[in-house]
Amino acid sequence: MQSRRWFGGAGLSFADDPVTETLSQAIRGTGEELDREPDARVLFGSLRGSVVGLRYYTGVVNKGEMVSLVRQPQNPYDRNAVMVANVYGSQVGHIKRELAALLANIMDNNLARVEGVVPFGVKNQFTMSVVLSFWGREENRDAVVRQIASRSFKLQTGPTGTHTSVHQDIENYDYLRLGCRITPFPPLSLLQLKNAFDNLFENLMEDKIGEREAVEAVCTPLLPHQKQALSWMCVCENNAALPPFWEDKGGLFYNTLTHSSVRERPQRVRGGILADDMGLGKTLTTIALILSNFHHGKPLCEPVKAASSQSTDDPAARATLIICPLSVLSNWLDQLDQHVRADVKLNVYLYYGSERNRDTHFLSSQHVVLTTYNVLSADYSGSASPLHTVSWLRVVLDEGHIIRNPNAQQSKAVLKLNTQRRWILTGTPIQNNLRDLWMLVAFLRLKPFDMREWWNRVIQRPVTQGDKTGLQNLQALVKCVTLRRTKTSRVCGRPLVSLPKRSVRIEEVELTQKEREEYELARTEGRTTISRYVAEGTVLRNYADVLAILVRLRQFCCHPDLLGKTTTHTGVVAVTPAELRERLIVKLKLVLGTGSDEECAVCLDSVRLPVITHCAHVYCRPCIAEVIRSEQEQARCPLCRGQIKASELVEFPLEEEEEEESNLLENWRSSSKVEALMSSLLRLRSEDDSIRSLVVSQFTRFLTILEIPLREEGFKFVRLDGTMSQKRRAQVIQEFQGDAPGCPLIMLLSLKAGGVGINLSAASRVFLMDPQRTTVCVQKQDLVEKAFGTKNPSERKTSRVDEIRALMEL
DNA sequence: ACCGCCGGGTGCC
DNA sequence: ACCGCCGGGTGCC
Numbered sequence: 061m062q063s064r065r066w067f068g069g070a071g072l073s074f075a076d077d078p079v080t081e082t083l084s085q086a087i088r089g090t091g092e093e094l095d096r097e098p099d100a101r102v103l104f105g106s107l108r109g110s111v112v113g114l115r116y117y118t119g120v121v122n123k124g125e126m127v128s129l130v131r132q133p134q135n136p137y138d139r140n141a142v143m144v145a146n147v148y149g150s151q152v153g154h155i156k157r158e159l160a161a162l163l164a165n166i167m168d169n170n171l172a173r174v175e176g177v178v179p180f181g182v183k184n185q186f187t188m189s190v191v192l193s194f195w196g197r198e199e200n201r202d203a204v205v206r207q208i209a210s211r212s213f214k215l216q217t218g219p220t221g222t223h224t225s226v227h228q229d230i231e232n233y234d235y236l237r238l239g240c241r242i243t244p245f246p247p248l249s250l251l252q253l254k255n256a257f258d259n260l261f262e263n264l265m266e267d268k269i270g271e272r273e274a275v276e277a278v279c280t281p282l283l284p285h286q287k288q289a290l291s292w293m294c295v296c297e298n299n300a301a302l303p304p305f306w307e308d309k310g311g312l313f314y315n316t317l318t319h320s321s322v323r324e325r326p327q328r329v330r331g332g333i334l335a336d337d338m339g340l341g342k343t344l345t346t347i348a349l350i351l352s353n354f355h356h357g358k359p360l361c362e363p364v365k366a367a368s369s370q371s372t373d374d375p376a377a378r379a380t381l382i383i384c385p386l387s388v389l390s391n392w393l394d395q396l397d398q399h400v401r402a403d404v405k406l407n408v409y410l411y412y413g414s415e416r417n418r419d420t421h422f423l424s425s426q427h428v429v430l431t432t433y434n435v436l437s438a439d440y441s442g443s444a445s446p447l448h449t450v451s452w453l454r455v456v457l458d459e460g461h462i463i464r465n466p467n468a469q470q471s472k473a474v475l476k477l478n479t480q481r482r483w484i485l486t487g488t489p490i491q492n493n494l495r496d497l498w499m500l501v502a503f504l505r506l507k508p509f510d511m512r513e514w515w516n517r518v519i520q521r522p523v524t525q526g527d528k529t530g531l532q533n534l535q536a537l538v539k540c541v542t543l544r545r546t547k548t549s550r551v552c553g554r555p556l557v558s559l560p561k562r563s564v565r566i567e568e569v570e571l572t573q574k575e576r577e578e579y580e581l582a583r584t585e586g587r588t589t590i591s592r593y594v595a596e597g598t599v600l601r602n603y604a605d606v607l608a609i610l611v612r613l614r615q616f617c618c619h620p621d622l623l624g625k626t627t628t629h630t631g632v633v634a635v636t637p638a639e640l641r642e643r644l645i646v647k648l649k650l651v652l653g654t655g656s657d658e659e660c661a662v663c664l665d666s667v668r669l670p671v672i673t674h675c676a677h678v679y680c681r682p683c684i685a686e687v688i689r690s691e692q693e694q695a696r697c698p699l700c701r702g703q704i705k706a707s708e709l710v711e712f713p714l715e716e717e718e719e720e721e722s723n724l725l726e727n728w729r730s731s732s733k734v735e736a737l738m739s740s741l742l743r744l745r746s747e748d749d750s751i752r753s754l755v756v757s758q759f760t761r762f763l764t765i766l767e768i769p770l771r772e773e774g775f776k777f778v779r780l781d782g783t784m785s786q787k788r789r790a791q792v793i794q795e796f797q798g799d800a801p802g803c804p805l806i807m808l809l810s811l812k813a814g815g816v817g818i819n820l821s822a823a824s825r826v827f828l829m830d831p832q833r834t835t836v837c838v839q840k841q842d843l844v845e846k847a848f849g850t851k852n853p854s855e856r857k858t859s860r861v862d863e864i865r866a867l868m869e870l
Numbered sequence: 871a872c873c874g875c876c877g878g879g880t881g882c883c
Numbered sequence: 884a885c886c887g888c889c890g891g892g893t894g895c896c
Contacts, residue, residue: 185884
C-alpha cells in the first residue's frame with residue numbers, strides 16, 4: 061500500500077500534490093531528452109501493444125489520444141516498468157510487462173523515442189490498445205529493429221498495414237496511429253516553410269480591434285493603436301475562455317489536437333505576447349494596463365486616495381512584477397514617472413542591488429516591483445527566493461526573447477514564478493528557431509504545450525517536417541496569444557501611427573566647373589575599368605572594385621576631399637607583396653570611403669578596427685580574426701568563400717588616417733553640396749529657430765567636414781555614428797530629444813549598420829546628403845539571398861551586372 | 871485421483 | 884476480464 065501511494069493514484073490536481081509534481085517532472089524530463097536530440101526525427105515504424113492496470117488510475121483516454129510513455133526504473137515490481145500518462149499528466153496505466161522490457165531497453169539506451177497513441181475508444185476498464193511509434197536517428201534504426209524482432213514483436217513500417225479495414229482512410233489511419241500525418245501531400249518546400257514562418261506574426265490583428273482608454277491616472281494620452289493593445293490586453297486578462305484547441309464537451313474538456321479530455325477546466329491563459337515593433341509604445345501600454353485593469357477589471361487606484369491602500373489584510377495578489385534587462389531598468393522608472401500622474405501614489409519598488417528589501421510582505425504590498433533577469437536568477441539559485449515566494453497578480457517579461465533558451469537559469473527561474481497573469485513584451489518573438497517560441501508558450505502555461513513532449517509532437521516536429529496542418533495549428537496558437545504590429549501595419553485601412561504628412565523635396569545641386577571636371581575624370585576612368593570587366597565577364601570577380609568606383613563617384617558629389625589622396629591603380633597586377641599591400645590599402649580606403657559607415661558581415665554592426673582580406677572584403681579585425689581562429693587552415697571569407705589567412709589581413713595605416721583627418725580639417729574647403737545644406741539650414745533657422753534637423757550621410761568623414769561650417773555659423777549640434785557605443789548613442793539621442801533651451805538643433809547622423817532602431821521624433825527636417833541608391837540595396841539583397849539560397853546564381857549574376865551597367869550607362 | 875473437469879476467486883507494474 | 888491463471892472441490896453415466 062505504501063508503494064501504491066507512490067506509483068498509483070497519480071494525476072488529479074497538479075499544483076500541490078507531490079506525487080503529480082514528480083510525475084510532471086518525469087514527463088517534462090522526457091521532453092527535454094528530445095530537445096537534446098534534435099535528430100530524433102526519423103520514424104522507424106510502429107507496433108501495437110497493450111496498456112494494463114487501467115482500473116488503478118484515474119486518467120482517461122479517448123480514441124486517437126496521444127499518450128506519453130515514462131520509464132519508471134524505481135518501480136518495486138519491475139525495474140523495466142513503463143508508465144503511460146495522458147496529455148494532462150494523469151497516469152493511465154502501465155505497458156504490459158514483456159513489452160515494457162523491450163521499451164525499457166530501447167529507451168534507456170536512447171535508441172529511439174517512443175510515443176503512444178490510443179487507436180480506439182476505451183471500452184473496458186482493465187486494458188487497452190496502444191500504438192507505439194519509434195522515432196530516432198537513422199544510425200540507430202538497425203539496432204531498434206533488431207531489438208524489437210529479437211523479442212518477437214512485429215514492427216510495422218509504412219501506412220498500409222493490416223489495420224486498413226478498421227480505418228478505411230489511410231491518411232486518417234496514420235493520423236490516429238502516429239498523431240501526425242506522414243506527408244500525404246508533398247512536403248512544404250523550404251521556401252514555403254520559411255515564408256510561413258516569417259509570416260507567423262503578421263496579420264495578428266483581426267478580432268482584436270476595439271479600443272480602451274487608459275484610466276485617468278495615466279497622464280499620457282494613448283495613441284489609437286495603444287488603446288487597441290490595452291483593450292486586447294484587458295480582454296486577455298479578464299476573459300475566462302478556454303485556451304486554444306480546447307472544447308467544453310459537457311462536463312469534460314476536450315483537446316482537439318491531442319484528443320484528450322480532462323475533467324478539470326484547463327487553466328486559462330491570462331496574458332499573452334505583446335510583440336509590437338520597437339517604438340510603438342509597449343512600455344506605455346503596459347503601464348496603462350497595470351493601472352487600468354486591477355481586480356475584476358477595475359482600475360488600480362483612483363488619483364486621490366491611492367496612497368493609503370497598504371492593505372495587508374487583503375489576501376488577493378496585487379503586485380505586478382516587471383523583469384527586464386538591466387539596460388532598460390532606468391527606462392521603466394523614467395516612463396512610470398513620466399506617464400503616471402504626479403498625484404497618483406503608485407508604490408514602485410526597484411528590487412535591485414545588494415540592499416534590496418527581500419521581505420515578502422513588503423514586496424507583496426507594492427503595486428509594481430521592478431527587477432532584472434539577473435537578480436531573479438541569482439535569487440532563484442539561492443535558498444528561499446523572495447520573488448518566488450510572493451504571489452503576484454501579474455508578471456511582465458520585458459524583452460521576453462531573452463528567456464528563449466529553456467536551459468538557462470533565468471528561464472527556469474521565470475517559469476517557477478507564482479502569478480495569476482503573465483505577459484511577454486518582445487520586439488522579436490522568434491529569432492530563428494521554433495524552439496524559441498516554446499519557452500514563451502511554456503511561460504504562458506498554454507496547456508498542454510507547456511510540456512515539451514506535446515509541443516514537440518503536435519507542433520514542432522510536424523512543422524519542421526513540413527506538415528501543413530502542423531503549421532496551421534502553430535499559426536492558430538500564436539494568433540490566440542499574440543498581438544504584433546509593425547510600423548507599417550494598418551488597422552481598418554488606416555496606418556497604425558499617423559505621422560504628419562511627409563513631404564519629400566529633391567534639391568538638385570549644381571557642381572562648380574572645377575568639381576564637374578574632377579567628377580568627369582573619375583567617371584571616365586571608372587567607366588573604362590568597368591566596361592573592361594564587363595567585356596571580360598569579370599565584373600563579379602572584381603566586385604569590390606566596382607562598388608568602390610561607384611562609391612567614389614558619390615563621394616565626389618558630396619565633397620572632393622572625401623576620398624583623400626590616392627594613387628590611381630586599376631588594372632595593374634600586383635607583383636610584389638608591398639605592391640599588393642598598397643593596392644589593398646587603396647581598396648580598403650575605397651570600400652570604406654575613408655569614413656563611410658560600413659557594415660561588417662560577421663557582426664552586422666558598424667565596422668570597427670577595419671581590416672581588408674586579400675579577396676577585398678572588409679571586416680572588423682576581432683570578427684574576422686575569430687573566424688580564422690575557429691576555422692584554422694580551412695578559414696574562408698564569409699562573403700566570397702575565398703581562402704583567408706590571419707597574416708594576410710591588411711589594416712588601414714593609423715598614422716595615415718590621422719594625418720588625412722587633420723589634413724582634411726586644416727585645409728578645409730567647401731563644396732557645392734556643403735553650401736546648399738548650409739544655406740538651407742540658415743534659412744530654416746531664420747524662419748523658425750526651434751525646428752530640429754537631421755543631417756544624414758553614410759560618409760562619417762563628410763559629417764566631419766560639415767562640422768566646420770556648422771560651428772562657424774554657431775549651430776549647436778550633436779553627432780551620432782556607428783562607431784559610438786550603445787550608451788553614448790543613447791546619451792546623444794536623449795540630448796537631441798530634450799526640449800530645454802539651448803538644446804542642439806541639428807543631429808549629424810550616420811547609421812547604416814546594426815539594425816539599431818532609433819526614435820528621432822524630435823526632428824522635423826531630414827537632409828539626406830547622399831541618398832542610398834540601388835546598388836546598396838542590391839548588395840544587401842544579395843547577402844540575404846546567399847544566406848537563404850533562394851535565388852539561382854545565374855539569375856542573381858545577371859541582375860547585378862545589369863544594374864551596374866545601367867548605372868554607368870554602359 | 872500422484873489425474874481431468876468444473877466453477878469461483880481473482881487480476882498492472 | 885464475455886479472458887487466462889490459480890487452486891480448491893470433486894470424481895462413472
